[in-house]
Amino acid sequence: MDAFFASVEQRDDPSLRGLPIAVGFDGDRGVVSTASYEARPYGVHSAQSIVVAKRLCPNLIIVPPHFAKYKEVSAQVHEVFHEYTDLVEPLSLDEAFLDVSQNKFGMEYAQDIAAEIKQKIHQRTQLTASAGVSYNKFLAKIASDYRKPDGLFVIHPDRALEFIGKLPIERFWGVGPKTAERMHRMGIFTGAQLRQASLQHLTDVFGKAGPVYYEFARGIDNREVIVERERKSVGCEQTFLQDIGKRSALLIELYHTVLELETRIARSQFEGRTLTLKVKYYDFTQITRSITSNTTLTTKDQLLPLAKKLLAEVEVSTERPVRLLGLSVSRTSASSPLTDDAVWEEGWLDFAP
Numbered sequence: 001m002d003a004f005f006a007s008v009e010q011r012d013d014p015s016l017r018g019l020p021i022a023v024g025f026d027g028d029r030g031v032v033s034t035a036s037y038e039a040r041p042y043g044v045h046s047a048q049s050i051v052v053a054k055r056l057c058p059n060l061i062i063v064p065p066h067f068a069k070y071k072e073v074s075a076q077v078h079e080v081f082h083e084y085t086d087l088v089e090p091l092s093l094d095e096a097f098l099d100v101s102q103n104k105f106g107m108e109y110a111q112d113i114a115a116e117i118k119q120k121i122h123q124r125t126q127l128t129a130s131a132g133v134s135y136n137k138f139l140a141k142i143a144s145d146y147r148k149p150d151g152l153f154v155i156h157p158d159r160a161l162e163f164i165g166k167l168p169i170e171r172f173w174g175v176g177p178k179t180a181e182r183m184h185r186m187g188i189f190t191g192a193q194l195r196q197a198s199l200q201h202l203t204d205v206f207g208k209a210g211p212v213y214y215e216f217a218r219g220i221d222n223r224e225v226i227v228e229r230e231r232k233s234v235g236c237e238q239t240f241l242q243d244i245g246k247r248s249a250l251l252i253e254l255y256h257t258v259l260e261l262e263t264r265i266a267r268s269q270f271e272g273r274t275l276t277l278k279v280k281y282y283d284f285t286q287i288t289r290s291i292t293s294n295t296t297l298t299t300k301d302q303l304l305p306l307a308k309k310l311l312a313e314v315e316v317s318t319e320r321p322v323r324l325l326g327l328s329v330s331r332t333s334a335s336s337p338l339t340d341d342a343v344w345e346e347g348w349l350d351f352a353p
Contacts, residue, residue: 001077001094001121002128002149005034008073009063011126019061020044022053026062029239029323033065037149070094073125080120084113089225097137099225111154118152134160138221141173160219165192172216174209182206191217234270235278235328236260243282243321250316251308253325258303261327270329271296275303277310278326289313297329 001007005023010016020039022032030050042057054060074093081088084107087099100113107113114131121129128150132143139155146153155163169188170180182205188194195217202210215221238257244250264270275297276290289310297303307327316322 002130003034003036004073004094004127005065005070006036006039006063007127008070009066010036012069013063016061016063020057020059021061021063022050023063023065024050025064026050027241029241030062031239073127076125077121077129080117080124083120084117087225087227089227089229097140097225111152114152118150136219136221137223137225138173138216139164139219142167142171145171157219164217164219165190165195167191169194172213174212174216179206179209231268231270233272233276233328233330234261234264234268235276235326236264237278237324237326239280239324240322243323245316245318245321247311247316250311250322250325254307254311254327255304257325257327258300258307261303261329262298262300265298265329271298272329272331273297274330274332275306275310276328276330277307277314278324278328279314279322280324282321282323284323287314292332303327303329 006021009021009023010019016036018038019036020042021036022039022044023034024030024032028051032044032046032048032050032053034046035044035048035053039053039057039060042060044053044057044060050062054062070093077094078088078090078096081096081098084103084105085098085100087102089097091097100107100110103113105113110133114133118129118131121127130144130148130151130153132140132146132153132155134140134143134155135157139160143153143155144151168190169175169183170177172191172194175183183189183194186197186205188197194213197214197217199211199214202214204210206213236257238253240253244253265272273294273296274290274292276288278286278288280286291306291310293302293306295302297306
């Protein structure tokens with residue numbers, strides 16, 4: 001979906017249409033969840049501080065989020081997906097991968113299916129979506145971001161290698177700013193240059209991600225659409241209105257975080273044995289501490305003593321106050337490295353935010 005949260009707000013409040021808006025908490029510690037397309041030319045983007053966003057765009061309108069409403073719209077969108085295929089892999093409220101190689105209408109071309117889905121989404125929600133069509137998840141993901149908003153872009157197998165060769169390395173899935181910087185130092189700025197790097201060299205530099213980058217540069221991605229994902233963790237975190245430098249005050253916040261975590265675990269019926277504490281300091285440096293129990297962690301009485309033990313290992317002082325505190329419970333099994341996701345005649349679609 002295109003600028004999902006912001007688009008829903010503009011749809012439901014005509015006075016916001018055509019104006020630069022950001023969805024988020026309007027305060028010193030607020031963060032942009034989604035920025036409308038009118039706000040983006042100013043440099044406003046998701047995960048940005050509201051303070052910075054306002055500085056970049058003085059006439060920016062901050063709209064508080066309405067998550068219940070977004071979930072409703074998300075359900076409508078996913079209903080459309082399932083009219084064409086049951087092979088739907090949700091990535092978030094507003095993004096999913098579809099395998100339409102065997103679709104319910106027997107349609108031959110994934111491009112035609114994508115166009116119909118976009119049309120139905122608009123009819124039912126009055127919102128636009130962008131779709132990417134190609135023969136694997138990696139390329140479909142890139143294609144879905146290529147002509148936003150309201151775009152439909154196809155990467156045909158015959159043209160994939162040429163397309164990847166010209167692609168800036170920053171647009172590769174799994175390549176963030178730090179990885180891109182390392183690649184630049186290696187003289188890698190495009191897919192064609194990445195293709196020149198050996199598998200051994202990429203593995204030496206990037207570890208497990210090295211072989212993934214090696215295959216992506218060659219248009220290879222053999223991941224299938226996973227209909228059901230096993231939840232690996234449940235967590236919650238809180239950014240404080242003011243930094244906390246006293247351990248006693250932080251213990252109070254820890255207690256409330258444990259109560260919230262207990263509620264979320266019960267709601268999701270999650271079972272995990274590893275508790276992780278996340279602490280972000282005033283200067284945005286961040287640390288985590290974990291401990292694994294012999295039993296499943298579900299209640300406050302189980303969680304609180306372990307959380308206190310983890311906090312005792314963490315530095316807290318007026319010289320180094322804390323701005324964010326988080327707790328999560330996870331399964332002990334290791335999670336897989338990269339995850340993302342679309343088809344041509346053998347049809348994968350990616351509908352992205």
